[in-house]
Amino acid sequence: MSDAKIELRNVHKRFGSKVVLDGINLTVPKGQSLVVIGGSGTGKSVMIKCVLGIIRPDRGEIFVDGKNVLKMDSGQREAVLRKFGMLFQGAALFDSLAVWENVAFGLIQGRRMKRKAAKDIAIEKLAKVGLGPEVGELYPAELSGGMQKRVGLARAIAVDPEIIFFDEPTTGLDPITADVINELIVDRVKDLGATTLSITHDMSSVRKIADRVAMIYKGKIIWEGPREKIDDSGNDYVDQFIHGRAEGPIGMDVLKP
Amino acid sequence: MxxxxxxxxxxxxxxxxxxxxxxxxxxxxxHVFRPPFFWRLVAQQMMRIGYFSLPVVALTAFFTGGALALQIYYGGNEFNSESIVATIVALGITRELGPVLGGLMVAGRVSAAIAAELGTMRVTEQIDALTTLSTNPYKYLVVPRVVAAVLTLPLLVFVADIIGIMGGFVVGTQTLDFNAGVYIKNTADFLKFDDVMSGLIKAGVFGFIIAIMGCFHGFNSKGGAQGVGRATTNAVVTASILILAANYVMTSLLFAN
Missing domain, CATH: 1.20.5 (Single alpha-helices involved in coiled-coils or other helix-helix interfaces)
Known part of the structure; x- marks a missing residue:
């Protein structure tokens, strides 16, 4: 397991009496793109937030580059966080800042770079996601959903992260825009040689960006394998999910509250 | 059972x-005492919390000073009203009414605004995004607001003291036909440095309460628009009650001897 970039061992998390993560075991090999699929409310977002340290798991271990991040002090943690970039589901752009300031945020605040130098990099990163320098002067509220996602992607890659998380990168986008975002993700990740962990329930996104796929159900990883295997996984849960069938082993208690 | x-x-x-x-x-x-420090954000918040609260606080103080003068006059006109009106207005405003009413007005304005802003940032994952960009949300969001409020509230209350006493002066000289020179002399003779100072110390504490309650409820808001609304209400209510309670405690401590 020496080539594991991220490793989760037996991670548990509950909110009140609701068990969200029930012993997650997951390994993301270096330079690979792992996509976790699963229905709404199965703990996908909580899992990523545990790795980022936004949520603290009740039990278990999380390793990044072989070091247990749960045992670090805040200084070491911040050093690890510098390796991360993340694209949020709703883009989560800072609406009080111009687009370029959003993209340059990690450089200016996180790395104390001069504003002017950071702006140059921001404009370069915006170009990489297909946005012109004039967009940099706009505010997030003036952008469409697809453009916000692009800016979010530019912000995630601005600090040249080693690891990038994608939280439902195509949710809420039309199929064509979604495909554009998927391609941008693949291209930019290839540029950086980054390791990525994504969560989604969009199968076209899975087929485009994944090297490996894992399925989460009721707080556990129930299947994992290479992308080519998802169509003959031999797992009824995976089959039901990728074909989007209401009938199957995944009970209605999960689909309907 | x-x-x-x-x-x-x-x-x-x-x-x-x-x-x-x-x-x-x-x-x-x-985090207030640990670098990096965001001076620009502190200055920005001082403008928002302090400068833009001036009209509200000034009007509150003016009318309170005026009403106080009338009440004392009607309640005590058989005695030597010309001297006690000036004295009690000055003491009442600087010791109690300036800081308390000013604090409550700013709580309504500022706690609500902070809770709504941070609450929206929370539910749109902008606070999580800060963490992924190597920026501590406490340092970036909470500290500037707390520092700005603690620094500006005493200044606001100092202005409120002057305008409140002026309110009493205007009512005293225009409506009650007091001699302006005598009124000013009575105010100056009886007002001590400690009276003003005690009010300003209170104001600093109220500033802390206002900013912390706004930030705390904003940070912990969840569940979309309704959650943000609840956070805003809770921020104003708790800030106001804590201001009144803290005022009692501080009055009993500051004037105990």
Whole structure:
């Protein structure tokens, strides 16, 4: 397991009496793109937030580059966080800042770079996601959903992260825009040689960006394998999910509250 | 049995809330003294919290000073009203009414605004995004607001003191036909440095309460628009009650000798 970039061992998390993560075991090999699929409310977002340290798991271990991040002090943690970039589901752009300031945020605040130098990099990163320098002067509220996602992607890659998380990168986008975002993700990740962990329930996104796929159900990883295997996984849960069938082993208690 | 269960639950919820608030305050205060410092943000917040609250606080103080003068006159006109009106207006405004009413007005304006802003940032994942960009949300969001409020509230209340005394002066000389020179002399003779100072110390504490309650409820808001609304209400209500309670405690301490 020496080539594991991220490793989760037996991670548990509950909110009140609701068990969200029930012993997650997951390994993301270096330079690979792992996509976790699963229905709404199965703990996908909580899992990523545990790795980022936004949520603290009740039990278990999380390793990044072989070091247990749960045992670090805040200084070491911040050093690890510098390796991360993340694209949020709703883009989560800072609406009080111009687009370029959003993209340059990690450089200016996180790395104390001069504003002017950071702006140059921001404009370069915006170009990489297909946005012109004039967009940099706009505010997030003036952008469409697809453009916000692009800016979010530019912000995630601005600090040249080693690891990038994608939280439902195509949710809420039309199929064509979604495909554009998927391609941008693949291209930019290839540029950086980054390791990525994504969560989604969009199968076209899975087929485009994944090297490996894992399925989460009721707080556990129930299947994992290479992308080519998802169509003959031999797992009824995976089959039901990728074909989007209401009938199957995944009970209605999960689909309907 | 059921009755005791309800009491138990209320007590537990209250204790958990106090615990979370204490942790929040500890986190916030500890970051005030640790670099990096965001001076620009502090200046920006001082404008928002202090400067833009001036009209509200000034009007409150003016009318309060005026009303106070009338009340003292009507209540005590058989005595030597010309001297006691000026004195009691000055003492009442600087010791109690300036800081308390000013604090309450700013609580309504500023706690609500902070809770709404941070609450929206929370539910749109902007606060999580800060963490992924190597920026501590306490340092970036909470500290500038707390520092700005603690610094500007005394200034605001100092202005309120002057305008409140002016309100009393205007009513005294215009409506009650007092001699302007005598009024000013009475004010100056009886007003001591300690009276003003005690009010300003109170104001600093109120500033802390206002900013912390706004940030705390904003940070912990969840559940979309409704959650943000609830956070805003809770911020104003708790800030106001804490201001009144803290005022009592400080009055009993500051004037105990």
């Amino acid at each position: 059921n009755f005791f269960a309800i009491i138990g639950r209320v007590v537990l919820t209250l204790l958990a809330e106090i615990g979370r608030l204490s942790l929040f305050i500890w986190q916030s205060v500890s």
